[in-house]
Amino acid sequence: MNSVVIVAAGSGRRMNLDINKQYIKLDEKEMIAHTIDVFYSNENIDEIIVCIREEEEYFFEHEILDKYDFRDIKIAYGGKERQDSIYNGLKKLDSNSDIVLIHDGARPFVSHAIINETIQVAKNKKAAVVGVPVRDTIKVVENGVVKSTPSRQTLWSAQTPQTFDKDLIIRAYENAYSKNFYGTDDSMLVEFLGQEVTMVLGSYENIKITNPEDINVAEQILNLRKKSKMGKRMKKIG
Numbered sequence: 260m261n262s263v264v265i266v267a268a269g270s271g272r273r274m275n276l277d278i279n280k281q282y283i284k285l286d287e288k289e290m291i292a293h294t295i296d297v298f299y300s301n302e303n304i305d306e307i308i309v310c311i312r313e314e315e316e317y318f319f320e321h322e323i324l325d326k327y328d329f330r331d332i333k334i335a336y337g338g339k340e341r342q343d344s345i346y347n348g349l350k351k352l353d354s355n356s357d358i359v360l361i362h363d364g365a366r367p368f369v370s371h372a373i374i375n376e377t378i379q380v381a382k383n384k385k386a387a388v389v390g391v392p393v394r395d396t397i398k399v400v401e402n403g404v405v406k407s408t409p410s411r412q413t414l415w416s417a418q419t420p421q422t423f424d425k426d427l428i429i430r431a432y433e434n435a436y437s438k439n440f441y442g443t444d445d446s447m448l449v450e451f452l453g454q455e456v457t458m459v460l461g462s463y464e465n466i467k468i469t470n471p472e473d474i475n476v477a478e479q480i481l482n483l484r485k486k487s488k489m490g491k492r493m494k495k496i497g
């Protein structure tokens with residue numbers, strides 16, 4: 260059984276709005292609804308757990324779950340950090356779950372192909388992280404001074420989903436908490452355990468909506484997708 264934990268319990272501080280960025284509308288539909296939709300419509304996903312802020316539960320249930328008719332979705336409450344939210348989500352997993360995908364609610368453009376590929380890799384290798392090779396030259400800077408320039412060939416930007424064998428990710432989270440270790444993604448906790456994580460090629464479209472300018476990029480991605488859908492329909496008709 261394949262489960263996904265989607266985290267949506269942040270505050271969206273960098274977005275500079277007075278609502279959680281998860282509820283920003285992109286083409287008339289809330290960001291979190293776009294994200295849930297991809298997993299809800301994926302035939303390989305058997306269980307969906309969404310981590311939300313406790314005070315947003317009523318809104319989430321009525322304005323997202325009921326409005327879009329998403330059924331059988333479990334809710335977990337968020338914690339202080341992303342890692343805490345995910346840990347709360349992991350505690351709600353069905354006992355039959357074997358593979359767990361962890362995904363940011365703020366990455367609404369994940370594709371079915373990526374989801375399916377990470378599930379396959381996690382089944383074979385136990386731990387998979389989606390990412391893309393960096394496009395810029397990266398500098399290590401201290402106090403405004405460049406200290407080094409790591410070889411770009413080895414650098415990838417990590418995205419989500421990050422997908423794991425259930426027992427491994429639970430062990431990685433428990434180990435991290437027992438040592439007071441906090442990572443900025445889930446793969447780090449598995450790496451901290453000394454286990455290998457396989458990189459799966461993601462997509463440059465699978466952006467995390469973080470800053471206000473990302474909204475424009477998101478609208479462009481949605482427009483391009485609409486145009487490409489229309490083009491395909493016209494071809495069929497023609």
Ligand SMILES: Nc1ccn([C@@H]2O[C@H](COP(=O)(O)OP(=O)(O)OP(=O)(O)O)[C@@H](O)[C@H]2O)c(=O)n1
Pocket residue numbers: 266267268269270271272273274280281310337338339340341342344345363364365366467468469
């Ligand atoms: N305590 C937290 C912090 C983050 N997240 C989720 O983790 C994902 C990635 O985090 P980020 O983009 O940093 O979101 P926010 O924490 O909401 O944004 P900011 O850091 O700007 O406040 C988001 O889907 C966010 O909702 C969460 O569930 N619980």
Ligand SMILES: C[C@](O)(CO)[C@H](O)COP(=O)(O)O
Pocket residue numbers: 341363416417418419443444445467469
């Ligand atoms: C998990 C993640 O999306 C991978 O890029 C990212 O690390 C989340 O970081 P943030 O600090 O919550 O923006």
